[in-house]
Amino acid sequence: MAEEESDHESERLREELDSSLEHGVRDENGLPSKYYCFKFCQVVEEYAGRWQVPLPQLQVFQIALCCxxxxxxxxxxxxxxxxxxxSSLALSFFELLLFFGKDEFIxxxxxxxxxxxQECYTTLARYKNVYLKLVKQIIKEGGPWENPVLKxxxxxxxxxxxxxDxxxxxEIPAFFxxxxxxxxxCERIEEAVALSKCCIPHPEVGTNLYFHQAYLTCLFKASLRDHLHKEMARINSKDAVEIICNAEREEKDEVLLGLCRAFLIQQLETGNMYYIxxxxxxxxxxxxxxxxSKQDFLEECQQLLLAATNVKMIFPFMKAIETELGDEGLQMKKVSDRAMPSQDWRCCAP
Known part of the structure; x- marks a missing residue:
């Protein structure tokens, strides 16, 4: 019964995709390319979203690619x-193939x-799509985990x-x-760390800050502070800001705060105002x-200021306190009075 229902759904998918082509709005060349592509993605996303397991989703994309x-x-x-x-279809195929081993490919x-x-690729090769070509090559190797260097x-x-190298x-950075x-x-943390570490030094792949994000969050969660600080020292503040903002969609506040505080202390200690x-x-x-707690916030500001080596760094703290605490931000004077005498303040040239 379930198989029969699946067959009916597959047929409905084909009909909807074919209908999108037949009834699409034509462009200046008489082709419904824009409308068809838009409607195609909409329909495929809807059908694939009905499943939470990889094989039925792959079957949706199989039908979609053929159509x-x-x-x-x-x-x-x-x-x-x-x-x-x-490109979207190729990425979806690649992502779902990760769930399968080489033996299942046959x-x-x-x-x-x-x-x-592979049959569709023969016809689609004229488009010279890089993503599609890479998936074809990965399939030829036996799957996305079979490359001996990756292993x-x-x-x-x-x-x-x-x-x-x-x-x-x-491959392209997105695949890694x-x-x-x-x-x-899958909580295969050691392998994720190993692959991230491998990608970070690469001149092209390493420009994708996600690898830094993944590596740093793993180090933080494992409480490997020395390794964490060593890795953070290689990252400028602009990239640090981007990493934290990107991680906000995926990590808990505890992790975000810990990473941000560590980045901030590093910046305070160097005296560099870049993105401070x-x-x-x-x-x-x-x-x-x-x-x-407002009082705890003020105390945290004080503790961070103790690490600062540039007197100008007091100003963004003053702004933060004024913004967050309003009139109570006047207590900043007490904080700065207590923090500054204990430091070797060095005013950097503007």
Whole structure:
């Protein structure tokens, strides 16, 4: 009965996707490319969202890719909307393939899905979509976990840097980020840390700050303070602000506050004003979110100021206290009077 219902749903999906093409609004070339691509994504997202397990979702994307291949047969190769849809489909395929091992690739129903993908790729190759091409290559290797260099990285087996760099160059940063997210979701923390550490030094892949975010949060949660501070020292304040803001969507306030405070102390100790206003603003919001006590907030400001080596750093604290506490911010004078005499204040040139 469940299989019959699944067949009916698959047929409804095909009908909706075909209908989007037939009744789409035509562009200046007489093609419904923009409308079709928009409606296509909408329908596929709706059907895929009905499932919470990978195999049925993959089957949705299998049908979607087959329909899209047929529907875009007459579309121009340089169509921007098609590139977007193909990239999205490829990323979805890749993300869902993470749940399967090499042995499952040669058994139905996954075997049938992969064969469909390869058949569609033959037709879609004219679009020269990088994401689609990479998924094809990964399938050829036996899946997203089968590359021997990746296996060595996850096991922290020493590899020549040149070999690691060649592997990282062979894919796009998004694929490595998706792998790290998957590993963290599965609580395979050591492997997630190993892969993040591998990606961070790479000149291209390492520009994706998510790898820093993942590595730092793992170090913080493991209470590895020395490693945490060493890693933070390599990150400038602008990137630190971005990391904390991005992490807010995924981490608890305790982690966010801990990371922000550690970044802030590092900046205070160096006396560098770069993005200090932003760091203090974010810290103040997180601190009061974790503890609404005004007195505790003032005391925390005092403790942080004790680490400052630049007298100018008092001003963003004054602004934060004034913003958060209003008239009670006048107590800042008491805080600064107590903090400044104990420090070797150095006024930096503007």
């Amino acid at each position: 899209f291949t047929k529907g875009t047969a007459t579309f121009p190769a340089e169509c921007e909307q098609i590139q977007y849809v193909l 058994e139905d129903p996954l075997k049938d899905i992969i064969e469909s993908f 060595a990285v996850l096991k922290e087996t020493p590899q020549p840097q040149e070999t690691v 060649m592997y990282l160059n062979s 980020e998706i792998r790290v997210r998957y590993l963290l979701a 206003w932003d760091l203090i603003f974010i810290w103040s919001k997180l601190q009061l979110r974790a503890n609404s």
